[in-house]
Amino acid sequence: MENKVLIAIDLSENSLKAVDYVGDMMVHHPSVTITLLNVVREPSPDVMPDEVEREAYVRKMREETRRHMEEASRRLVSRGIHEKNIHIKIQVCSKVVSIAELVLKEQKEGQYQTVVVGRRGVSKREEFLFGSISKKIVGEAKDCAVWVVE
Amino acid sequence: MTEAEIREKVDLYSRFPHRGKLKIWTNTTEFMDIQAGDVISLEEHHFLVRGEEVEGRFGLDGEPKFWVKKVIDLSDGSSKILKLVFYESFLMQIGPVNIRCFRSPRKEARILGKTRDDPYFMKGFDVQDPAGNTVRILERIQGARYYDFIQNFSMDHETYFHEHFPGIFKRLIDCFEAMLRLHQMEEVHGDIRNDHILIDRKNNLFTWIDFDYTYEWAENPFGVDLFGLGNILLFTVGMGFHNLPDLKACAPPGMQPTSCMEPEDLSLFFKHRIINLQKLFPYIPDSLNHVLMHFSCGTDVFYESTEELLRDLKACEVQVPS
Numbered sequence: 001m002e003n004k005v006l007i008a009i010d011l012s013e014n015s016l017k018a019v020d021y022v023g024d025m026m027v028h029h030p031s032v033t034i035t036l037l038n039v040v041r042e043p044s045p046d047v048m049p050d051e052v053e054r055e056a057y058v059r060k061m062r063e064e065t066r067r068h069m070e071e072a073s074r075r076l077v078s079r080g081i082h083e084k085n086i087h088i089k090i091q092v093c094s095k096v097v098s099i100a101e102l103v104l105k106e107q108k109e110g111q112y113q114t115v116v117v118g119r120r121g122v123s124k125r126e127e128f129l130f131g132s133i134s135k136k137i138v139g140e141a142k143d144c145a146v147w148v149v150e
Numbered sequence: 151m152t153e154a155e156i157r158e159k160v161d162l163y164s165r166f167p168h169r170g171k172l173k174i175w176t177n178t179t180e181f182m183d184i185q186a187g188d189v190i191s192l193e194e195h196h197f198l199v200r201g202e203e204v205e206g207r208f209g210l211d212g213e214p215k216f217w218v219k220k221v222i223d224l225s226d227g228s229s230k231i232l233k234l235v236f237y238e239s240f241l242m243q244i245g246p247v248n249i250r251c252f253r254s255p256r257k258e259a260r261i262l263g264k265t266r267d268d269p270y271f272m273k274g275f276d277v278q279d280p281a282g283n284t285v286r287i288l289e290r291i292q293g294a295r296y297y298d299f300i301q302n303f304s305m306d307h308e309t310y311f312h313e314h315f316p317g318i319f320k321r322l323i324d325c326f327e328a329m330l331r332l333h334q335m336e337e338v339h340g341d342i343r344n345d346h347i348l349i350d351r352k353n354n355l356f357t358w359i360d361f362d363y364t365y366e367w368a369e370n371p372f373g374v375d376l377f378g379l380g381n382i383l384l385f386t387v388g389m390g391f392h393n394l395p396d397l398k399a400c401a402p403p404g405m406q407p408t409s410c411m412e413p414e415d416l417s418l419f420f421k422h423r424i425i426n427l428q429k430l431f432p433y434i435p436d437s438l439n440h441v442l443m444h445f446s447c448g449t450d451v452f453y454e455s456t457e458e459l460l461r462d463l464k465a466c467e468v469q470v471p472s
Contacts, residue, residue, distance in 0.1 A: 046254040046364045049237070098368045125247050125418055128452045129377060131370025 003032045006112040008103045008133075010038065011068050018118040018149035019072040023079030035087040035110065036072050038065045039102050042094045058092060065090050100136035107144055116147045151196055151224075156189055159224040160198050177281045181217045181234040190221065190232060192277040192285055197221035197232060229290045231274075233258070233362070235283040242363075244377060245419030251340070251363050255284040258362035262286060264335050270328030272348075272359040291359065293351040296382070297344035303389055307431055310389045312471050319470055322386055323463055325356035326379060330456040332358075333372050340364050342378025344385055376453050377419070380445040383463075384425065387438060392430060393422040414448025435469035437462075 007022055009015035019036070026032045040061045048054050069088045077083050091102065107115050117134045127135070134148045151159070157172055173188040184190065186201045203218040217236035222229060235255045242251040259276035266273070274288035294302075300318075303310050325347060332339060339346075340363030350357045365374060385391055394411065415426035424430065425446035428439040441462045444453055453459045 041366075041368075043366060044364075046257040047239075047252040047366050049254075049256060096366065096368045096371070100369060123247075124447075125245060127370075128418060129244065129247060129249065129370070129373040130367050131373060131454070133369055136369060 003029055003114075004110065004112040005032060005034045005114045005116060006037055006103070006107055006110065007034060007072075007116040008037050008099070008137075009069070009072060009118065011064060012118065012120065014120055014150075015118040016072060016075065018116050018147075019075050020079070021147075021149045022116050023076045023081055027080040030082075032081070033085045033087065034076060034081060035089055035106075035112070036069050037089045037091070037103065037106055038069060039097070039099050040065055040090060040092045041096065042092065044096055062090060062092065098136070100133045100140070103133075103137055104140055107141065112144055114145045114147060115141060116149060119148050119150045121150065151191075151194075156191070156196055156224065159196065160189065163222050163224060163227040164198060176279060178234045178279050178283050178285055179281050181219075181236065184219065184234075189224070190219070190285075192279055192287075195277065195287065196224040197230065197287075198224055199232075203231065231288040231290055233286040233288065235285065244374070245417070245421075247419070249365060249374065251365060253362050254364045255286065255362060257337070257340075257364045258360075259284050259286055261332070261337050261361050262288075264337065265332065268328060268331060269350075269353060269355055270325060270357055271332075271361075272357060291348045291350050291357055293349040293357075295345045296347035296349060296356060297385075299349055300344070300386060301390060307389050308433060311387075311431065311433065315387070315389075316470050318386060319467070321354075321356055322383070323460065323467075325358070326456065326460055326463065328358060329375065329379065330460055332361075333375070333456050336371075337361075338364065338371060338375050339378070340374065342375050342382065344382055347382070370454060372455060373452075376456065376459065377445075379456065379459060380442075380453075384423075384427070384442055384445065387434065387442065388424075388427050388430075392424045392427070393420075394424065395422060397424075397430075412448075414446060416447050418445060418447050418449070435466065437466040437469045441466060 005022060005026065007019060009019065022034060040058060042058050043054055073086050073088060076086050103115060115137060117137055119134045122132055138146050138148060175184050175188055175190045178190060184199060186199050188199045190197045190199060198221060200220040200222060202214040202216055203220060205213040205215055217234045219232040221232050236253060238253045240251055241248040262274050262276060265271035272288055272291060274286055276284050276286045279285055303314060329339060339358060339361045341360060346358065346360050347356045348359055411424060411429060415424060415429060417423035417425050425442050427442060428434045443449055
């Protein structure tokens with residue numbers, strides 16, 4: 001049976017730790033396919049009114065993200081995951097969207113059995129103001145396992 | 151309107167007749183150069199500049215806001231406020247947390263449109279100047295700032311709580327419901343503070359003003375607004391804020407420090423601010439104090455929506471003396 005794992009990663013070092021962990025855990029599962037997902041959000045015109053500036057920002061972020069995803073992919077390969085079983089997905093969103101909601105949507109559509117997120121360790125105050133992606137995913141995920149890697 | 155007609159209107163509505171050359175601005179980009187006595191002309195609207203609004207924010211009080219002009223509308227002589235375009239991005243501090251904040255004329259103009267028929271929001275409209283600047287033309291609200299309204303109660307807390315608070319609480323719930331309507335339109339206020347509510351003399355409503363701040367995150371888009379609502383609620387229930395040093399020095403009249411404060415009784419964001427007001431004023435009902443405690447260090451459950459907060463507040467109404 002195919003075992004599908006979705007790793008939601010941002011550009012932090014912590015998310016690479018989640019990648020390493022998945023690599024170590026899944027190396028003995030030849031049927032595993034791992035999708036690395038990252039969401040690039042186009043800034044809202046409210047905060048960046050200039051369209052040219054917004055487009056340049058998205059291009060830069062996309063490039064940075066691609067490099068980061070390739071690094072993540074290399075780490076998986078170095079741990080014994082076959083390259084053909086690794087997929088990279090970069091979503092560019094023009095609306096302000098919840099990352100947690102996008103990850104859960106991807107999980108549902110792609111029928112992943114496992115969702116993996118890194119935890120940034122936000123403080124109680126930060127959680128009050130900004131929310132927590134990992135908490136939201138843990139709280140709202142259905143029909144899958146969620147791994148939160150610290 | 152020709153220049154001669156504008157001059158005629160200026161002489162009509164200004165206390166002092168204008169002497170010399172009249173400076174008429176159509177492009178408002180260089181707002182620092184637009185001064186009292188100048189005229190701003192936007193499409194068919196013409197405004198005589200009287201000066202600048204001043205900052206009311208604590209620590210910046212009295213600083214002129216050069217992008218916010220006090221004006222006279224030359225069509226009818228009424229007082230208006232013109233908000234010109236000023237982009238800035240800065241770190242706003244909420245306790246120890248820094249938040250990247252942006253000033254967005256576009257967002258404020260959009261909210262003015264969306265809340266056009268809602269009496270709980272300041273009224274106005276926007277006009278683009280020839281340089282593409284989104285200028286907001288605002289009605290001036292005559293009335294006290296909510297901050298001053300509460301601070302000016304000069305009685306003991308128990309009298310305030312039993313005689314005045316119930317009526318204020320009902321009106322505050324109505325005002326918070328307006329904020330819910332805004333959130334339901336997927337907009338945030340961005341800068342909810344005691345002095346961003348004015349009590350409109352015309353209808354006595356607690357009216358929201360100044361919504362040009364914005365942020366860029368999506369997991370909990372209303373978190374900062376909810377923090378602001380919590381602060382206003384605390385300020386209202388307590389008839390002002392109460393801080394630990396107040397207790398240590400001399401308690402204000404009506405304050406009954408019946409027990410020691412624990413760390414979980416204090417604000418999640420301001421280390422000396424007391425949230426557990428029931429320890430100071432034991433007649434505050436449990437239900438209301440329970441709502442306040444969601445903003446304390448002791449809480450593990452936060453409000454994620456104004457709807458949740460309002461549901462709890464409405465449940466308090468039965469316990470609030472009337």
